[in-house]
Amino acid sequence: MSCTADTHCITCSDEGVPMRVVTALEDGLARCEADGAESDVMIDLVGAVSPGDDLLVHAGVALARLA
Amino acid sequence: MKYVDEYRDAELGRVLSGEIMATVEPGREYKIMEVCGGHTHTIYKYGVDDLLPANVELVHGPGCPVCVIPMGRVDDGIAVAHVPGVIFTCFGDMMRVPGGSGTLLDAKAQGADVRMVYSPLDALRIARENPDREVVFFAVGFETTAPSTALTLKRAKAEGISNFTCFSNHVTIVPPLRALLESPDLRLDGFIGPGHVSTVVGARPFEFIPADYGKPVVISGFEPLDLLQSVYMVLRQLVEGRCEVENQYARVVPQDGNPAALAVLEEVFELRPHFEWRGLGFISHSGLKLSEAYRDLDAELRFEVPGVRVADPKACQCGEVLKGVIKPWECKVFGTACTPERPIGTCMVSSEGACAAYYNYGRFAREREVV
Numbered sequence: 001m002s003c004t005a006d007t008h009c010i011t012c013s014d015e016g017v018p019m020r021v022v023t024a025l026e027d028g029l030a031r032c033e034a035d036g037a038e039s040d041v042m043i044d045l046v047g048a049v050s051p052g053d054d055l056l057v058h059a060g061v062a063l064a065r066l067a
Numbered sequence: 068m069k070y071v072d073e074y075r076d077a078e079l080g081r082v083l084s085g086e087i088m089a090t091v092e093p094g095r096e097y098k099i100m101e102v103c104g105g106h107t108h109t110i111y112k113y114g115v116d117d118l119l120p121a122n123v124e125l126v127h128g129p130g131c132p133v134c135v136i137p138m139g140r141v142d143d144g145i146a147v148a149h150v151p152g153v154i155f156t157c158f159g160d161m162m163r164v165p166g167g168s169g170t171l172l173d174a175k176a177q178g179a180d181v182r183m184v185y186s187p188l189d190a191l192r193i194a195r196e197n198p199d200r201e202v203v204f205f206a207v208g209f210e211t212t213a214p215s216t217a218l219t220l221k222r223a224k225a226e227g228i229s230n231f232t233c234f235s236n237h238v239t240i241v242p243p244l245r246a247l248l249e250s251p252d253l254r255l256d257g258f259i260g261p262g263h264v265s266t267v268v269g270a271r272p273f274e275f276i277p278a279d280y281g282k283p284v285v286i287s288g289f290e291p292l293d294l295l296q297s298v299y300m301v302l303r304q305l306v307e308g309r310c311e312v313e314n315q316y317a318r319v320v321p322q323d324g325n326p327a328a329l330a331v332l333e334e335v336f337e338l339r340p341h342f343e344w345r346g347l348g349f350i351s352h353s354g355l356k357l358s359e360a361y362r363d364l365d366a367e368l369r370f371e372v373p374g375v376r377v378a379d380p381k382a383c384q385c386g387e388v389l390k391g392v393i394k395p396w397e398c399k400v401f402g403t404a405c406t407p408e409r410p411i412g413t414c415m416v417s418s419e420g421a422c423a424a425y426y427n428y429g430r431f432a433r434e435r436e437v438v
Contacts, residue, residue, distance in 0.1 A: 015105060015211075015263070016211075016262070016263045016266070016289065016319075018071065039185070040188070042188060042215070042218050042219075044218050044327060044331070045214060045218075045325050045327045045328050045331075056263075056266070056319055058211050058212065058215065058263060059158075059185070059186045059187065059208070059211075059212050059215040060185065060186025060187065060188040060189070060215050060219075061186070061214055061215040061218055063211065063214070063263065063266045063267065063325065063328070064266050064319050064320075064321075064325065066318070066319070
């Protein structure tokens with residue numbers, strides 16, 4: 001449940017996970033994937049995204065595009 | 068994996084290590100603080116410090132938001148979690164942080180409905196699915212995390228979800244850095260700046276460090292090569308007598324940050340007059356509360372929050388560790404009474420905490436011999 005030594009702590013202010021857009025959803029969300037796991041990410045801070053775009057994600061929000 | 072593997076290349080690491088060795092001046096000691104807990108974690112996970120000369124010391128700063136939460140705020144959260152009908156949500160590590168009367172995990176064991184979430188959006192989903200319950204999100208984090216909370220609160224407001232509130236413990240990075248720099252027992256030569264906080268706020272907020280205190284800052288990424296290069300860049304500034312903010316993490320950090328993130332922070336939050344930091348005491352304008360426009364979603368206004376103040380345990384020296392005055396293994400309870408399984412201090416709770424990072428990667432054994 002809590003993070004282990006092998007993983008970054010999600011609480012850490014500075015955790016950032018590179019994720020790839022799988023599908024752009026409605027309502028400012030995108031389904032993204034990293035290491036086989038998918039989750040919905042808010043894209044308000046990076047604008048419109050397309051499948052295949054790489055994003056830096058923190059706590060459910062894309063902070064930046066990776067390019 | 069793209070954007071990861073290329074920054075973990077061992078051969079390049081050895082080259083950078085060689086350049087660092089060639090840069091340092093013999094007989095001169097260099098103390099560099101990495102502000103961010105994520106950097107601390109990388110340093111010990113990958114043994115970055117083993118690639119540095121003996122006269123370059125990395126000091127671990129206050130940039131783990133779990134580690135700086137005072138015990139009283141945990142107790143306040145526990146009090147809200149025990150209110151009948153409340154679903155209390157928080158990030159995983161927060162559940163193990165000891166307050167004066169136990170942890171949120173203890174509260175869960177006693178019957179409170181405490182749930183771990185990976186993002187504030189998850190907490191909002193729980194609120195949507197449980198319209199007859201009050202869902203509280205216990206928010207922690209610096210400017211990196213605060214936009215996620217702010218965007219979620221905007222969604223809650225737009226959707227008219229009235230059973231969702233936020234207990235904000237969000238903090239800002241600049242005031243504690245200034246407080247550290249004013250600390251008389253602190254001796255540092257330069258800083259490795261927080262990368263993802265800077266994605267939001269940009270590089271400019273750190274310009275006061277070279278301007279007012281004459282110390283170099285290099286904003287760094289989180290892979291081992293990022294950190295090695297950042298150490299090298301700080302050392303180059305010191306050796307060349309320069310003093311400025313440099314951006315090693317330019318592939319992600321824009322000079323001016325993310326304007327959309329700054330705008331949503333401005334809309335949803337406002338600065339508290341002061342906020343208590345574990346080990347650092349009260350720091351002016353360092354905490355964020357919900358703005359007037361969002362007061363209806365403020366858990367501190369909806370629930371009776373006791374406003375507990377609890378002194379840190381005497382044996383615990385988290386404060387000195389957070390200020391970089393002592394190394395984790397110099398704390399009297401490190402690895403004995405205080406372990407990741409049963410932490411006394413917050414630095415041992417989060418894997419970003421300096422004590423947990425030392426403990427988990429076995430650093431205390433080798434370094435104790437040096438004492």
